[in-house]
Amino acid sequence: MNSSMIRIVLGNVLKIEGVLMLIPVVVALIYGESTVPAFLISAALAIVIGQLMVIKKPKDTVFYLKEGCVSTALSWIFMSIFGALPFTISGEIPNYVNALFETVSGFTTTGASILLEVESLSKSILFWRSFTHWIGGMGVLVFLLAILPMTGGSNINLMKAESPGPQVGKLVPRIGRTARILYGIYIGLTVIEIIILLFAGMSFFDSICTSMGTAGTGGFGIKNTSIGGYSPLIQWIVTIFMILFGVNFNAYYYLLFKHFRQALNVEEVKVYIGIIVASTLAICINIAHMFSNLEQALRASSFAVATVITTTGYSTVDFDTWPAFSKFILVILMFVGACAGSTGGGIKVSRFIISFKTIIKEFHSYIHPKSVKAIRIEGKTVEHETLRSVNVYFMTFICVFTVSCLLISLENQDLVTTFTSVAATINNIGPGLANVGPTCNFASFSVLSKFVFIFDMLAGRLELFPMLMLFNPTIWKSTFTSRINPRRRNWEDCDKVRK
Template sequence: MGLNTRIIVHIMGLLLLCNGSFMLIAAFVSGVYKDGATLDITLAAIVTMLFGVMAMFYTRGHKKEVKRKEGYIVVTFGWVIMSISGTLPYLFSGAIPEVTNAFFETISGYTTTGASIMDDIESMPEGILFWRSLTHWIGGMGIIVLAIAILPLLGIGGMQLFAAEAPGPAGDKLHPRITDTAKRLWLIYFGYTVAETILLKLAGMSLFDAMNHSLATLSTGGFSTKNASLAYWNNQPLIQYITILFMFLAGSNFVLSYFAFTGKVQRILKDEEFKYYTIFLALFTIVAVLVVYFNANVPVSDFHPMVLGKAESAFRHALFQVVAIVTTTGFVTADFTGWTPFLTIFFFGLMFLGGSAGSTAGGIKVMRHLLIIKNGILEFKRTLHTNAIIPVRYNNKTVSEHIVYNIIAFFVLYMLFFIVGSLVLGFLGLDFVSAIGGSASSLGNVGPALGSLNPVSNYNSLPDAGKWWCGFLMLLGRLELFTVLIILTPYFWKRT
């Protein structure tokens, strides 16, 4: 049976319509601030939507069925098409005139990586900065999930798209109908974004900065409107604590947030991943705080300096950077690579942890680490008791061998692509530290890296080939390897 190409093209058109609609929002913001880019962004929106309408019109007689193969193709190429069309506001406005740089910035946005090539962010038009933040927000919960949430025209194929794109080893369904699940997730996502915007505004940010940073926080993206990122507000600790709270929420499973809002608190307390996610953050923060306090210089807040002295600053900066790296948000309040060599290696290791499954965070994910560790420990028992059947258990339920094998395969492939990614960047001229940092950060959708790609620098120094390669790693990491890699295999394209 061949591919249903008409439904693939039809959904691409739908995604382009969504993208163009979001561009119109950015154009409206541009018009409000009179930044001179309104016409350019509007033109980009019209061109994008025109292509979307054409694609949907010529495939209007499609069969409304998306099978597994179509699901993988739609998700992978959907992200590519969105990233290509998303470059238009940058190119038309001249904010980023080079195609390579514009594509890098766009795919970094949609994959919520937050790696930037902009040397002077604060000189950019407000409409462009808002569009940049919107790419984060769209990509955070998922482009396809958004499409399913607002236009349930995919029929029974919705689950194939949701399964192909949903972050983490398993997608939790809140409702038997996948469209209702997607809507609930997006409602929580939208609600958190509004809540953080209000709190940041009350804490002292301008409304524009508050909106942009909320879009970047809930998507665990990391694009900021300031060259110094959140370090710009080092004298306003409340802003940074609010950001920490929402980074933590964005890095946890959104299904747990739904349970919290519906009064099912016990479901949260009994969740193993959330428990260890919290424990890991606490332990890593304690380690970082102690090292920072005794061995590193951190900016001390001018806000009540007698009360909030070095101890508070050490705690805040250490906590902020631990949460930002683990959740792969990538905001920075200081250059953690300049603290101590130990902390440089420490934060590099945290790039591989990731947030919770079902969150907007990147990385390997806490659940996978837990299951790999549990399976490794049980191997000792299996070695002693060769005839015993000792299953891996998670949340008091037996985990099937298929899932365990899938997670082990994921981990092996992840580390393999990290090594290959580092080798390619090294071949392109990066030094060892920059190459391994850039590879780990791109694959984990973290943002700031090491060496020449450190938190106070950017990715503009990468050669063009390096930018395209990092863009591929970002997409690979955001779609959790298999979704992208499976379409690169010869047997995927064989007729069945």
């Protein structure tokens, strides 16, 4: 285990976070708020500690996937620990566990909250809540690769550990340029949404915070009514952009560079849009009697479908009051999630496509035992390694979900609350049903349950394995061994090369 490179990654992440914390300071100065010291102290701590961690340069700059997973998991944990400081130091969320829950929910773009109401918070704190969504949406390590490319071919291991989806590819030969292209698309779409919301009548501050929450598919609202208090036009705009940010960013790359045929052939995007249309129509028909006209029913159903499948978590109405049929569709969409390579959470549409095609292949083999049928997506054969990883991911997801539900059941809440609270956190959605519905929050849960939710939010955002890797004793044993016996580590590296 190359612990020196892990230290370097963590140090750079903390320094980046410290610099980003200075942006809310500007917001606080504009509105004349007293939160400036809280952000300055937090930023100073992050920058100083980060700088101390990177002073000693590592001799070996190459690390493998396991180091990438550990670096990613620890980066998000450290980032959350320091990111919670402004909430606590400012006194706006005095309980540090609650502040940590809110911060992890922000960075993982979950949107689950412990706050009973948000309109009493200062503008700078509201901005920081929304900004954590935007930072976490594309990933802080992708940002690190975009501005500070690493040498030695280790870049792809960081991107694999942080990026959502069953497989990660490079848009261009260099990972650093791929990261810059992704962030360019991300920033461009965010700016476009801000401008459109301004023209739709939303204030400048509200449009920035709402756009950051939409871009990161996070869902922290700055109003107690979330998006419900805004005009129907604004609700439609947010609906459209939630869907756009749930699309695989590879499709935007193809459109940007005029590869229109490839953009139109992204199978995952087609299925994703198909699921949204079908779910919206089914729910709209089911809830039409609850609204005065068809437009309201269509707007409410499309917004709910978009906010759940993209795991954004905004709300316009309390869908917990809808018929069981509509609520069941939304629960299914919680697990489906958005596209791989987007800012959305969930299991991802691509995994369901692969699993569905695997089932069809098995049926075909029963009918034609001697035939050999490959699974293809967008004309390319899906490798066995990808199929294996998808199957392992589903089993791991079920195990983590089950254990989490068992732990949360100690709260003695009703079954719907227990089930959907875990589903809402591990899939990075935010609201669930019953006591964690759109009009409720997670404040009533115990400290133990909040830490379970914190783990689930981080595990869900990082595709489970980077977080689970931290519980593997051999990881820490190899780290300790390499520190006290460098020669042994060199022999292990040689053995890897021979293999």
